Amino acid sequence: MDSVEERDTEIKAPSVIDRYYTRWYRADMKGKPCEDHCILQHSNRICVVTLAETHPILQDGRTIKSINYQISNGCSRLKNKVFGKSKRGGQFLTDFAPLCRITCTDESEYTIYSCIRGRLLEVNENILERPALLLEKPSTEGYIAVILPKFEESKSITENLLSREEFERVVSKRSVAVQSQP
Secondary structure (H helix, E strand, C coil): CHHHHHHHHHHHCCCHHHHHEEEEEECCHHHCCCCCEEEEEECCCCEEEEECCCCHHHCCCCCEEEEECEEECCEEHHHCCCECCCCECCCEECCCCEEEEEEECCCCEEEEECCCCEEEEEECCHHHHCCHHHHHCCCCCCCCEEEECCHHHCCHHHHHCECHHHHHHHHHHHHHHHHHCC
16 A cells, blocks of 8 residues: 555656756747747746756657767857856856857758746756757756856846746747638
């Protein structure tokens, strides 16, 4: 009897992400259908940028050819250096600052954006060596970047983002629209 109860509690236990982070979404980034981003916001203000489960990279069995954090000739997210307790030196990002470009083996290319204003704390260099992490574990080991919003903006950064419920409504409207097309 005890083992059955133990299994039930194991099944119901929330993941670390669900327990400690709030999920926020930005749908149709820059007007591109289904290019959805997810922001995991921790109570300590730190935000982790990931791909939403509806992003085209995670659909249709795509394979990633390359990930490039070189945004322009003069700007590489890999050269971001943060130091000190107050995380000085990190690149400052606006809502629509590109973080990286991902190219799939079918030659489709996607730009991943920060979605929020703040200092870039780190980019995930592990996905450069193992791009499959982005597909297999997009919310954990396959994250894109970590951003720290300014303290005074930490409450307002979510104003332009969708809650999980709002995002699910957007996604369900999409699927209804796709089904009603001839």
